[in-house]
Amino acid sequence: MKAWLQRFMYGRYGADQLNMALMILFLVIALTTPFLKNNIPLILNLVLIVLIYFRMFSRNISKRYAENQKFLKLWNPIRNKFHFTIKHTKERKDYRFYKCPSCKQKVRVPKGRGEITITCPKCHTKFDKRT
Ligand SMILES: [Zn+2]
Structure with missing residues (x-):
């Protein structure tokens, strides 16, 4: 089973930070929207899951890599600011x-x-x- 999976994933892109972010978004939508009485979150999640699998099994590694780099360029400043704020707030006490x-x-x-x-x-x- 593991060997089969390894053979299957060989030459394919796999998981990266952008896919992780898409999965988190997927989970957030799945957990927070079932009580809404419309189908938009459901359709959005369907698109997300297709996108996640498409990127994971893609053989166009350089293109997927470039997408991830673009994502990180946007995301890293937000993450750093967030981390800094938490650190600063914690330290303000002492x-x-x-x-x-x-x-x-x-x-x-x-x-x-x-x-x-x-x-x-x-x-x-x-x-x-x-x-
Ligand atoms: Zn000085």
């Missing part, structure tokens, strides 16, 4: 953020230490802040 007065470098210091002298890690300027 840290305060200051800008160095001379070089504008962002400096992260632990909260609740009272009056402290911060040394900029980039230009070594010292400045006083309350945390």
Whole structure:
């Protein structure tokens, strides 16, 4: 069975990030829309599943690869922004953020230490802040 699958997939494109995204979209539509009284989500999902299988079993690997690269170019900035926001929100609880007065470098210091002298890690300027 596994050997058969390997032979079948040989020279075919397989899964990539774009297909993963399409599958997630498919699942979201499948889970959130059954209570809607129209067929548009159903048709959309049918199109999605055809597209997913078409891309997975495609032998035109360079074209599928190019599609995925286009997708990543759009998606990566969104993902990075999202990750940054989560990280920043988590850190806000325990840290305060200051800008160095001379070089504008962002400096992260632990909260609740009272009056402290911060040394900029980039230009070594010292400045006083309350945390
Ligand atoms: Zn500095």
